Amino acid sequence: MTLVLTALILATIAAAFFFGRHLAVARTxxxxxxxxSDRAHSLPAYHGYFAAWSVGLAAFVAVAVGWLLRDKIEPSxxxxLILATIxxxxxxxxxxxxxxxRARNIVEGFVKxxxxxxxxxxVLTTLGIVxxxxxxxxxFFEQVPIFDFLTGLQWSPQxxxxxxxxxxxxAFGAVPIFTGxxxxxxxxxxxxxxxxxxxxxxxxxxASKRTRALVKPMIEILAxxxxxxxxxxxLLTVGPTIRGFAESLGFGVPTQSAIAAxxxxxxxxxxxISSLSDDVINAVPQTLRDGSYALGATKSETMTKVIFxxxxxxxxxxxxxxxxxxxxxxxxxxMAAGRAANLTGNPFEAVTxxxxxxxxxxxxxxxxxxxxxxxxxxxxxVLFVITLALNVVALLIVRKYRERYE
Amino acid sequence: MMSLNTxxxxxxxxxxxxxxEVINMSEKREETIAVQxxxxxxxxxxxxxxxxxxxxxxxxxAKTGVTALIGPSGCGKSTFLRVFNRMNDxxxxxxxxxxxxxxxxxxxxxxxxxxxxxxxxGMVFQKPNPFPKSIYDNVAYGPRxxxxxxxxxxxxxxxxxxxxxxxxxxxxxxxxxxPGTGLSGGQQQxxxxxxxxxxxxEVILMDEPASALDPIATAKLEELIDELKEKYCIVIVTHxxxxxxxxxxxxxxxxLGYLVEYDETQxxxxxxxxxxxxxxxxxxxx
Ligand SMILES: Nc1ncnc2c1ncn2[C@@H]1O[C@H](COP(=O)(O)OP(=O)(O)OP(=O)(O)O)[C@@H](O)[C@H]1O
Ligand SMILES: [Mg+2]
Numbered sequence: 001m002t003l004v005l006t007a008l009i010l011a012t013i014a015a016a017f018f019f020g021r022h023l024a025v026a027r028t029x030x031x032x033x034x035x036x037s038d039r040a041h042s043l044p045a046y047h048g049y050f051a052a053w054s055v056g057l058a059a060f061v062a063v064a065v066g067w068l069l070r071d072k073i074e075p076s077x078x079x080x081l082i083l084a085t086i087x088x089x090x091x092x093x094x095x096x097x098x099x100x101x102r103a104r105n106i107v108e109g110f111v112k113x114x115x116x117x118x119x120x121x122x123v124l125t126t127l128g129i130v131x132x133x134x135x136x137x138x139x140f141f142e143q144v145p146i147f148d149f150l151t152g153l154q155w156s157p158q159x160x161x162x163x164x165x166x167x168x169x170x171a172f173g174a175v176p177i178f179t180g181x182x183x184x185x186x187x188x189x190x191x192x193x194x195x196x197x198x199x200x201x202x203x204x205x206x207a208s209k210r211t212r213a214l215v216k217p218m219i220e221i222l223a224x225x226x227x228x229x230x231x232x233x234x235l236l237t238v239g240p241t242i243r244g245f246a247e248s249l250g251f252g253v254p255t256q257s258a259i260a261a262x263x264x265x266x267x268x269x270x271x272x273i274s275s276l277s278d279d280v281i282n283a284v285p286q287t288l289r290d291g292s293y294a295l296g297a298t299k300s301e302t303m304t305k306v307i308f309x310x311x312x313x314x315x316x317x318x319x320x321x322x323x324x325x326x327x328x329x330x331x332x333x334x335m336a337a338g339r340a341a342n343l344t345g346n347p348f349e350a351v352t353x354x355x356x357x358x359x360x361x362x363x364x365x366x367x368x369x370x371x372x373x374x375x376x377x378x379x380x381x382v383l384f385v386i387t388l389a390l391n392v393v394a395l396l397i398v399r400k401y402r403e404r405y406e
Numbered sequence: 407m408m409s410l411n412t413x414x415x416x417x418x419x420x421x422x423x424x425x426x427e428v429i430n431m432s433e434k435r436e437e438t439i440a441v442q443x444x445x446x447x448x449x450x451x452x453x454x455x456x457x458x459x460x461x462x463x464x465x466x467x468a469k470t471g472v473t474a475l476i477g478p479s480g481c482g483k484s485t486f487l488r489v490f491n492r493m494n495d496x497x498x499x500x501x502x503x504x505x506x507x508x509x510x511x512x513x514x515x516x517x518x519x520x521x522x523x524x525x526x527x528g529m530v531f532q533k534p535n536p537f538p539k540s541i542y543d544n545v546a547y548g549p550r551x552x553x554x555x556x557x558x559x560x561x562x563x564x565x566x567x568x569x570x571x572x573x574x575x576x577x578x579x580x581x582x583x584x585p586g587t588g589l590s591g592g593q594q595q596x597x598x599x600x601x602x603x604x605x606x607x608e609v610i611l612m613d614e615p616a617s618a619l620d621p622i623a624t625a626k627l628e629e630l631i632d633e634l635k636e637k638y639c640i641v642i643v644t645h646x647x648x649x650x651x652x653x654x655x656x657x658x659x660x661x662l663g664y665l666v667e668y669d670e671t672q673x674x675x676x677x678x679x680x681x682x683x684x685x686x687x688x689x690x691x692x
Binding site: 208209285287288289290291292293294295296297298301305306309310 | 498598
């Protein structure tokens with residue numbers, strides 16, 4: 001039924017287009033006159049689009065109203081109503097279309113409005129998410145002081161087992177979570193920054209065109225691997241390997257550790273760094289390379305002394321973007337970093353991150369206004385602020401650097 | 407310098423002269439030594455892929471003085487200029503055949519390292535291209551990579567001397583730490599000349615060095631070229647006939663990848679032998 005209705009309306013709209021175009025041709029003459037005064041304002045097709053828009057909008061409004069009133073009015077009445085409105089759309093176009101009618105401007109206005117609407121949806125969604133984050137976080141901070149949250153060293157939100165249990169509200173000191181996030185980020189950058197940069201340097205300065213065309217997409221495949229795959233790779237392969245290695249040296253190390261999660265995450269963000277830095281290095285003008293070569297500099301001297309310093313701001317921007325990516329990454333750490341909120345500087349111990357805690361706070365059944373669940377919003381807000389700041393700074397740096405050579 | 411010419415200090419190159427030249431020299435020995443060529447090109451061809459851009463160029467460039475390369479756009483002036491410091495090597499598709507003797511030694515021989523060659527043959531580009539470093543570091547770049555100075559004082563001295571010779575010292579001596587990219591176009595062009603001079607080259611190649619400069623900066627640059635020509639071998643590409651006439655002693659006219667005419671600048675501009683040269687300098691082509 002719905003399908004048939006939709007098809008019918010679409011057919012009507014198409015008919016309206018041909019109707020409008022035909023009408024325009026009939027009323028203005030198809031030939032285009034040279035002088036402005038006796039020339040039709042818009043091409044026939046615009047009149048067609050105008051008619052189609054009018055009829056389409058009328059049909060949309062009629063169907064919407066009919067759907068809202070579907071319980072109160074007979075279906076046959078609704079059908080008549082819809083048909084009548086569509087008829088009105090046709091009549092409206094019939095009256096309007098003529099040589100002086102500015103169909104083009106109106107159609108362009110329509111298109112602009114639709115485009116605006118689409119971007120508006122995206123912006124409003126973002127705004128809504130941010131507002132709900134802020135709002136829920138405030139509810140959390142009513143119960144747990146923000147100062148305690150940001151500076152407390154103890155994180156154990158899971159202590160409340162029963163309503164009447166002592167200390168049921170748990171401890172919400174988020175410092176161990178931030179340090180855990182920070183440490184995993186450090187490990188990841190320790191892996192990704194040098195490798196990613198060297199790849200970028202190789203690709204942009206040393207690789208032949210053919211190698212580059214082959215290698216670059218292959219590295220970018222790394223970015224396409226689902227993070228959950230990285231996650232179980234970290235948990236099932238890297239973690240046990242590190243533990244086995246440490247045990248052979250006589251240390252006890254858990255399978256889940258900052259180093260296991262961080263190093264795999266590092267592999268994941270290598271393509272971000274290499275591909276962004278590659279762009280940045282390529283943006284360094286060829287004239288600087290020529291200038292350096294013409295002075296008798298070798299390739300590596302040119303790279304380290306001219307190109308790299310020139311590209312450095314952009315490279316820092318690329319690294320910051322990678323950091324923000326690492327901080328926000330969830331799946332790998334959920335699987336491979338552990339959940340224990342240890343306050344430690346040892347990368348071989350299990351740590352936890354903001355994202356892991358949000359996942360564990362919100363999974364399982366509970367009421368959504370306990371401090372425990374609200375804490376997730378507060379963590380989310382902090383995470384959002386951090387990554388937003390990182391992104392803004394990184395983009396500013398990258399843009400400023402781009403402008404320098406233009 | 408090259409290992410080949412260690413035997414006789416007075417006239418190191420005589421052994422490598424082609425036979426014809428040597429006979430010539432015996433007639434007018436004194437003068438020949440003075441104008442002994444810096445470069446001798448023999449049947450130089452440059453290919454970009456399969457496309458031959460220069461079709462067998464034979465030319466001799468004097469040890470000091472200014473040689474101007476002129477000709478319509480796309481005739482191969484820049485390509486030929488890059489032959490002298492092997493900058494064509496940095497273009498993946500480019501290939502050079504033939505012989506280019508510098509002080510008698512073929513710079514395209516297998517054992518010649520283009521990196522060392524470029525320390526002896528400096529280049530100034532059409533658009534000034536200072537590095538995004540300080541003025542000081544721009545000039546010190548070459549001496550540093552070639553280890554020309556052992557102490558900071560020595561480096562300071564090289565920088566000062568080069569900037570002075572490029573006629574820029576007075577304008578920048580109080581702000582050597584400022585970025586070189588912050589200078590005006592004309593100052594930047596003199597800065598990159600100072601940068602080129604700092605490695606103590608024997609030759610300076612210039613590819614339309616004044617095309618991005620206003621008339622006053624151009625006049626300054628020409629003045630500088632006039633001074634430098636006493637010591638250096640300068641090869642300059644220019645689109646300005648007037649500039650070629652003002653600064654050069656020899657002029658080579660290129661057309662469609664051929665060297666059409668090469669003579670004293672005076673002769674080229676007053677009495678060109680080839681119709682194409684005449685058309686070009688009188689503005690009928692190009
Ligand atoms: N990198 C390159 N790859 C392929 N062909 C090139 C390259 N550089 C130059 N050419 C070709 O070689 C020929 C000579 O070019 P060149 O740049 O030497 O001319 P030019 O005389 O310097 O011109 P202009 O006065 O415009 O600078 C041209 O036909 C040009 O298309
Ligand atoms: Mg050129």
